[in-house]
Amino acid sequence: MADEKIVIGAGTKYPLNGILTIPDQTNGPTPAVVLVHGSGPSDMDQKIGENAPFKDLAEGLSEKGIAVIRYDKRTFVYGKEMRNDPGVSVKVETIEDAIRAADFLRKDERIDATKIFIIGHSMGGMLAPRIDAEGGDFVGIIIMAGSPRKLEELIMDQNDQVLNSLNRLLKMIAKKQIASLSSKFDNIYRLSDEEAKSTPVLGKYIRAYYLKEMGEHPSVDYLNGLDKPVFILQGEKDFQVSIEKDFNGYKKLLGDRPNVTFKLYPNLNHLLMPSVYGDILKAKKEYKVAQHIDRQVIYDIADWILSV
Structure with missing residues (x-):
């Protein structure tokens, strides 16, 4: 070759x-x-x-x-x-x-x-x-x-897998973080494109628009x-x-x-x-x-x- x-x-x-x-x-x-x-x-x-x-x-x-x-x-x-x-x-x-x-x-x-x-x-x-x-x-x-x-469904599934592997104290902390992420995901499709572009969902740089645009196709x-x-x-x-x-x-x-x-x-x-x-x-x-x-x-x- x-x-x-x-x-x-x-x-x-x-x-x-x-x-x-x-x-x-x-x-x-x-x-x-x-x-x-x-x-x-x-x-x-x-x-x-x-x-x-x-x-x-x-x-x-x-x-x-x-x-x-x-x-x-x-x-x-x-x-x-x-x-x-x-x-x-x-x-x-x-x-x-x-x-x-x-x-x-x-x-x-x-x-x-x-x-x-x-x-x-x-x-x-x-x-x-x-x-x-x-x-x-x-x-x-x-x-x-x-x-x-x-994509957001996969991310939530992966987070749940991690959650189920944690000890009791870490699980309590992680549950709150995952619940917060879930509420952000639930709101993605209610946002206009412009709102989505200014709404971070994963860290500082991945904005709601990235997931919204993909999810709409x-x-x-x-x-x-x-x-x-x-x-x-x-x-x-x-x-x-x-x-x-x-x-x-x-x-x-x-x-x-x-x-x-x-x-x-x-x-x-x-x-x-x-x-x-x-x-x-x-x-x-x-x-x-x-x-x-x-x-x-x-x-x-x-x-x-x-x-x-």
Whole structure:
């Protein structure tokens, strides 16, 4: 395979460094995927602790004859400028660049423009159907450890998981903090856009508008009308999204559709790597253990892409 340095959004306000990984041997134009990050600032490898899942995907899929494009997330490079912008949304942070990456691939003669896919991980998986609808125009969508729910619902679930693990005194303190957060979330959709832009909800910089804008474009709305191939996968030991509410939530929504494939992987965590602690309180320790995406996950994704 060959790693080529590229720039996504060259000539725009937010150019981003990236890598296009091209398979060594191809018979004509090759299929390709755009990798879309989860929440928070991330480099092109989506480095989390000692793990680099996007690098694993790029190397593994290219070995199977599939080109992969990955790039630094906008908030990773321009976070300082963007956090002072009250109008930051997932559209600005993620969606625009994923569409630019798809357009970049279409202009490359080595890529089969009719075989461009998106792989969204975590929040990237939540956004993948919207990215497709707003201009990505992919032939198929792969959702890794995503959710059909709203972001604030996931945040509350994760907080509740932590709460249930605390001792009595800490639980009393945390309960008040979580109740306060819950009331902020409950009020988000009652705010006008301008009010939401001036209302912080998570720390100093994440404003209500970020959640409101995303929540007003729910993944479910895009999935309901989707007839192109979709592959939804998750690890059984994922403590950041739920089998019951998320994986099975997708199944409840799409389970009878012939265009949708589901796979749940035993003993894999949120990064589709072997589970170490399986505890949300030990998330940092979990990701400090250097690992790689399970090979079966990469083989399954490659087989699915090549079958479409």
